[in-house]
Amino acid sequence: MSEVKVAxxxxxxDDHEWVKVDGxxxxxxxxxxxxxxxxxxxxxxLPEVDSEVSLGDxxxxxxxxxxxxxxxxxISGTVVEANEELEASPEALNEDCYENxxxxxxxxxxxxxxxxxxxxxYEEFCxxxxx
Amino acid sequence: MSLKQTPLxxxxxxxxxxxxxxxxxxxxxxxxxxxIIKEHHMVREKAGxxxxxxxxxxxxxxxxxxxxxxxxxxxxxxxxxxxxxxxSPMCYPDGGVVDDLLVYxxxxxxxxxxxxxxxxxxxxxxxxxxxxxxVKAENLSPDYAxxxxxxxxxxxxxxxxxxxxxxxxxxxxxxxxxxVAGVVCIVSRxxxxxxxxxxIYTKPESAVKIGEEIMKAGGEDVSLIGLGARDSLRFEAKxxxxxxxxxxxxxxxxxxxxxxxxxxxxDDFIGKAVLAEQKEKGVTRKLxxxxxxxxxxxxxxxxxxxxxxxxxxxSTGMHSPTFAKPIALAIIKAEYTxxxxxxxxxxxxxxxxxxxxxxxxxxxKTKAK
Numbered sequence: 001m002s003e004v005k006v007a008x009x010x011x012x013x014d015d016h017e018w019v020k021v022d023g024x025x026x027x028x029x030x031x032x033x034x035x036x037x038x039x040x041x042x043x044x045x046l047p048e049v050d051s052e053v054s055l056g057d058x059x060x061x062x063x064x065x066x067x068x069x070x071x072x073x074x075i076s077g078t079v080v081e082a083n084e085e086l087e088a089s090p091e092a093l094n095e096d097c098y099e100n101x102x103x104x105x106x107x108x109x110x111x112x113x114x115x116x117x118x119x120x121x122y123e124e125f126c127x128x129x130x131x
Numbered sequence: 132m133s134l135k136q137t138p139l140x141x142x143x144x145x146x147x148x149x150x151x152x153x154x155x156x157x158x159x160x161x162x163x164x165x166x167i168i169k170e171h172h173m174v175r176e177k178a179g180x181x182x183x184x185x186x187x188x189x190x191x192x193x194x195x196x197x198x199x200x201x202x203x204x205x206x207x208x209x210x211x212x213x214x215x216x217x218x219s220p221m222c223y224p225d226g227g228v229v230d231d232l233l234v235y236x237x238x239x240x241x242x243x244x245x246x247x248x249x250x251x252x253x254x255x256x257x258x259x260x261x262x263x264x265x266v267k268a269e270n271l272s273p274d275y276a277x278x279x280x281x282x283x284x285x286x287x288x289x290x291x292x293x294x295x296x297x298x299x300x301x302x303x304x305x306x307x308x309x310x311v312a313g314v315v316c317i318v319s320r321x322x323x324x325x326x327x328x329x330x331i332y333t334k335p336e337s338a339v340k341i342g343e344e345i346m347k348a349g350g351e352d353v354s355l356i357g358l359g360a361r362d363s364l365r366f367e368a369k370x371x372x373x374x375x376x377x378x379x380x381x382x383x384x385x386x387x388x389x390x391x392x393x394x395x396x397x398d399d400f401i402g403k404a405v406l407a408e409q410k411e412k413g414v415t416r417k418l419x420x421x422x423x424x425x426x427x428x429x430x431x432x433x434x435x436x437x438x439x440x441x442x443x444x445x446s447t448g449m450h451s452p453t454f455a456k457p458i459a460l461a462i463i464k465a466e467y468t469x470x471x472x473x474x475x476x477x478x479x480x481x482x483x484x485x486x487x488x489x490x491x492x493x494x495x496k497t498k499a500k
Contacts, residue, residue, distance in 0.1 A: 039160075039167055040166050040168040040169075043450065043457075045426075065168065087426070
């Protein structure tokens with residue numbers, strides 16, 4: 001899968017979400033691997049702002065023409081922002097999945113970040129996925 | 132058990148199709164660099180080439196062939212003549228659908244039935260079970276590869292590599308011996324997209340050659356098209372899919388296919404009595420078009436409710452590439468089918484508002500020129 005891009009400097013889950021830490025907040029999105037596998041994204045369901053989430057909770061749903069996939073929170077915390085632009089332009093996730101974050105979550109327990117992969121580890125993780 | 136490959140498999144690999152398991156067949160849902168939406172627009176605007184070799188072909192021959200096919204199908208087989216094609220549901224005695232299929236008439240003693248890939252074995256068993264004296268049925272599916280070239284530029288492209296004037300093949304007619312890239316094929320002006328186009332039946336060993344010649348002849352005006360766009364195209368044109376709009380528990384009258392159920396002819400067919408009664412009493416549930424009011428994408432099998440009560444189900448729904456919004460077909464209780472009726476579609480356990488609509492689907496471009 002040489003065309004799939006892994007952005008540097010981000011953290012990743014084994015479920016293909018990325019995390020960008022900014023002080024006590026985490027920006028969360030989906031990786032190019034996820035966007036590529038979903039195909040043309042036509043609908044994004046965002047999490048509710050001010051909702052409390054635990055690691056692994058669903059914080060949204062992304063629908064492509066053919067598939068429905070949940071986005072899982074990589075950390076526990078409170079959703080402080082949801083990217084409403086994605087409601088009008090879901091295809092933005094196919095255009096640039098790293099620029100277009102889905103939600104911003106306050107970091108409740110920073111030790112949870114240690115469970116995430118860095119970009120090199122994630123790149124290797126993707127390479128080893130059985131196609 | 133490993134997946135079956137069609138004769139066009141090398142092309143799917145070459146053009147980087149994203150291969151999936153489609154009812155036991157290894158076929159592409161879309162192609163790299165394209166995707167479902169781009170492929171869908173390609174067919175509506177220029178031309179698209181589909182591998183449909185997984186379809187089943189059953190040859191019916193014998194002195195009583197016409198009578199036999201009339202027994203099996205709900206449409207009027209006597210209404211077609213040599214080299215003409217008929218679309219029809221094929222029903223069980225209780226009016227449920229065995230499959231929908233195309234009937235190609237060579238003459239009254241020879242017909243080729245083209246059936247859905249997923250139903251080939253079931254259909255052939257049904258045909259054999261109901262066989263009458265003076266008729267032979269052969270499952271020739273492994274002997275045929277099938278390609279479909281669909282879109283406004285389909286004729287212009289195919290004309291470059293055939294030896295007949297394609298304008299002589301009218302909508303729902305076929306020519307049993309057209310040389311396509313030098314290979315003798317059956318060519319019909321039929322398809323499953325709502326666009327003008329052709330279906331080409333050939334020997335498996337010639338499939339790739341013909342496919343590549345079409346790609347060359349079409350250049351920038353043609354693309355290979357996967358199963359994803361095949362579904363979005365037929366759905367926009369309101370063409371039924373077995374397992375969604377029709378199945379053994381849905382009658383063709385409930386599915387809005389009454390036009391293909393000829394109850395007034397003299398001939399009997401399997402299911403006629405039940406369907407005639409259904410027509411007389413009125414069906415209790417009907418296919419309707421749904422527009423979304425709330426935000427969400429309706430999909431096949433989602434429940435439809437009115438005031439918290441289940442009244443039916445979505446047969447097919449999706450984001451429509453042509454109309455850039457979600458639309459659906461649903462089979463719901465007859466009393467709620469008036470356009471303007473508000474109802475709810477249950478999407479991930481939440482009721483999302485929708486409304487019964489009319490005329491929101493794609494106007495087919497397939498009328499005979």
